Amino acid sequence: MDYTLTPLGDQAIVITVSHEINEEAQANVRLISQLLDKQRPYWMVEYIPAFTTVTVFYHPVVLNKDGILPYEQVKKNLEELLTLVESGDAATPRTIEIPVCYGGEFGPDLEFVAEHNNLTTREVIDIHKSGDYSVYMIGFAPGFPFIGGMSEKIAAPRRNSPRLEIPERTVGIAGKQTGVYPIETPGGWQLIGRTPKRLFTPEQEIPSLLRAGDKIIFKEISEAEYQSWEESSS
Amino acid sequence: MMKIVKDGLLTSVQDLGRTGYQKYGVIASGSMDTFAHRIANLLVGNEENEATLEVTLLGPVIKFEEEAIISICGGNLSPSIDGEKIKMWKPIFVTKGATLSFGKPQSGCRSYIAIGGGMDIPPVMESRATYMRANIGGYEGRSLEPDDVIQFRQSRPYPRKIQAEKRSYVEMDWAISTDLIPNYSPRPVISLIKGPQYEWFKEDSQQSLFSTPFKVSSQSDRMGFRMEGETLSLKEPRELISEAVSFGSIQVPNDGNPIVLLADRQTTGGYPKIGQVASVDLPVLCQMKPGEHLTFKEMTLAEAQQALLEQEHSIQLLKRSISLKQKEELK
Numbered sequence A: 001m002d003y004t005l006t007p008l009g010d011q012a013i014v015i016t017v018s019h020e021i022n023e024e025a026q027a028n029v030r031l032i033s034q035l036l037d038k039q040r041p042y043w044m045v046e047y048i049p050a051f052t053t054v055t056v057f058y059h060p061v062v063l064n065k066d067g068i069l070p071y072e073q074v075k076k077n078l079e080e081l082l083t084l085v086e087s088g089d090a091a092t093p094r095t096i097e098i099p100v101c102y103g104g105e106f107g108p109d110l111e112f113v114a115e116h117n118n119l120t121t122r123e124v125i126d127i128h129k130s131g132d133y134s135v136y137m138i139g140f141a142p143g144f145p146f147i148g149g150m151s152e153k154i155a156a157p158r159r160n161s162p163r164l165e166i167p168e169r170t171v172g173i174a175g176k177q178t179g180v181y182p183i184e185t186p187g188g189w190q191l192i193g194r195t196p197k198r199l200f201t202p203e204q205e206i207p208s209l210l211r212a213g214d215k216i217i218f219k220e221i222s223e224a225e226y227q228s229w230e231e232s233s234s
Numbered sequence B: 001m002m003k004i005v006k007d008g009l010l011t012s013v014q015d016l017g018r019t020g021y022q023k024y025g026v027i028a029s030g031s032m033d034t035f036a037h038r039i040a041n042l043l044v045g046n047e048e049n050e051a052t053l054e055v056t057l058l059g060p061v062i063k064f065e066e067e068a069i070i071s072i073c074g075g076n077l078s079p080s081i082d083g084e085k086i087k088m089w090k091p092i093f094v095t096k097g098a099t100l101s102f103g104k105p106q107s108g109c110r111s112y113i114a115i116g117g118g119m120d121i122p123p124v125m126e127s128r129a130t131y132m133r134a135n136i137g138g139y140e141g142r143s144l145e146p147d148d149v150i151q152f153r154q155s156r157p158y159p160r161k162i163q164a165e166k167r168s169y170v171e172m173d174w175a176i177s178t179d180l181i182p183n184y185s186p187r188p189v190i191s192l193i194k195g196p197q198y199e200w201f202k203e204d205s206q207q208s209l210f211s212t213p214f215k216v217s218s219q220s221d222r223m224g225f226r227m228e229g230e231t232l233s234l235k236e237p238r239e240l241i242s243e244a245v246s247f248g249s250i251q252v253p254n255d256g257n258p259i260v261l262l263a264d265r266q267t268t269g270g271y272p273k274i275g276q277v278a279s280v281d282l283p284v285l286c287q288m289k290p291g292e293h294l295t296f297k298e299m300t301l302a303e304a305q306q307a308l309l310e311q312e313h314s315i316q317l318l319k320r321s322i323s324l325k326q327k328e329e330l331k
Helices: A023-039 A070-082 A110-116 A121-128 A223-233 B034-043 B203-211 B279-286 B301-330
Strands: A004-007 A012-016 A044-049 A051-060 A097-102 A133-140 A146-150 A162-166 A170-174 A177-180 A183-189 A188-193 A215-220 B004-005 B010-013 B052-056 B061-064 B068-076 B079-080 B092-095 B099-102 B109-113 B167-169 B190-194 B214-220 B224-228 B247-252 B259-261 B273-277 B293-298
Touching: A004 A070, A012 A070, A023 A044, A023 A051, A023 A133, A070 A188, A070 B301, A097 A121, A097 A162, A097 A183, A097 A223, A110 A121, A121 A188, A121 A215, A133 A215, A146 A177, A177 A188, B034 B052, B034 B068, B034 B109, B034 B279, B034 B301, B079 B092, B190 B301, B203 B273, B203 B293, B273 B279, B279 B301
Parallel strands: A097 A215, B190 B293
Antiparallel strands: A004 A012, A012 A051, A044 A051, A097 A188, A133 A146, A162 A183, A170 A177, A170 A188, B004 B061, B010 B052, B052 B109, B061 B099, B068 B092, B068 B109, B079 B099, B092 B167, B190 B273, B214 B224, B214 B293, B224 B259, B247 B259, B247 B273
8 A cells, every 4th residue: 555654743643545535445545544543553642634644743752762753763663553554455335325305394405415416306306315335435524425426417516605504413514525514614615405214423432423434325214204304313 | 410500601621632633634722821720729639630610700609518628729709708809829618608709800710629538520522621613521511600519529628626627718828939820910911832834924024923913803713712912914825725723823724814723723833833832822812802912922942841740850859849738637
């Protein structure tokens, strides 16, 4: 695996595996993340995976020895560690089903997305739920997935003026991307539906439903199904 | 326990941040001035990561419903107890019924109140820091409001000689050395390491970064300081693939005005990073108020790490002498 190591300030180091977003970069980011989870080097504070990088935060004080710069020591340690990454041992991606109630009060912009693309709202829903989606990375907000794989047929520009509050679990489209807001937040996405499934659960040990690499299936549900799901989970 | 009588501008429960969960998109939060936070805890015999109250600019009024050992470190917001000015950077014994309040900001804008034994705040994702935007952690996930009551986890034993006195508070007769206290200047020079995308910027922008002053704009908060000054531009339009940012990363959006990312930063960012504030200078930076100016001075990564190791060394020494002092007092 090819990679470069560069500093981010005096307490972090960036592993860059690619300069473009592609499947291989995604797989390598996942492999490195798995390795770091397994090995948990004593000098590591935590790490943040992204599209083409894994940034590792470290304790410079723990590495204060022999007059060698902590950064150089981390670099050496990481180079040794990364020899343990073997292609092919990435866990098979999980498939997570996200039920979505499209349109109505949950998806006030469904009609806009349809009109914008000369489609019916039915067609927008059918295209959205039949996509082959995967999670590129989690970031921006707790549990927020950057999802790749949406059909350009239902792409839609962001709203000119962002909404001040978008309810949690709302499914939206922005440009060629689709996503789900895990927490209530302001935003300019076109809103097409809502899921009863929580993406962010701070009370659980792993607070994010999704992780990079997951395959996603959006499953259409009726409003009645949405309500009963919400009731059963509360 | 203690009761919030007035809330002040922004008072929140913070520790050294929620680490380990940024990979799930959960922001770190935590104290802005981590140096003051750590010292405040050490002075009252706590672990460095114990939660403190971060007080901003206009402080709260807090009534102690039971006795406690407290310390106040960080920016000087003129703390007083029952109307009498008290000293900062030292342990203070307060009796039941004492009222802590704040006055005019003298230096900096954030004070940290540590309570010996800690506050009874349930950790969320292993941290007591308040992540206000997501309503997570701290006191019910929000800043403190009047009538909020915070219980203490355990009371610290305090010297017998102090118990005997009939006053609402007693300042201990020792404090940390003034050499260790940061200079919270309203016009500081902040050390900066070149950022990962420094070379993407035009040469005159690279020069401006280290030669012209920048103002902390009014659009500045715990998430980041938006700076105003010379606008910084790229040699050619380039898109950065979103990647991790850290405490002190300076990213430059398309308008050319740099943003220094601070405690409540998001986990990742897509703007090029022209620089990274050296960790040792973050406390001073984080004490700045909107309208104040700073200049950046270049520091190499090696110098920044060396300075950090030296600072950590002096904190370790301090820790040892404080713990000796505390043992002595309990005899």
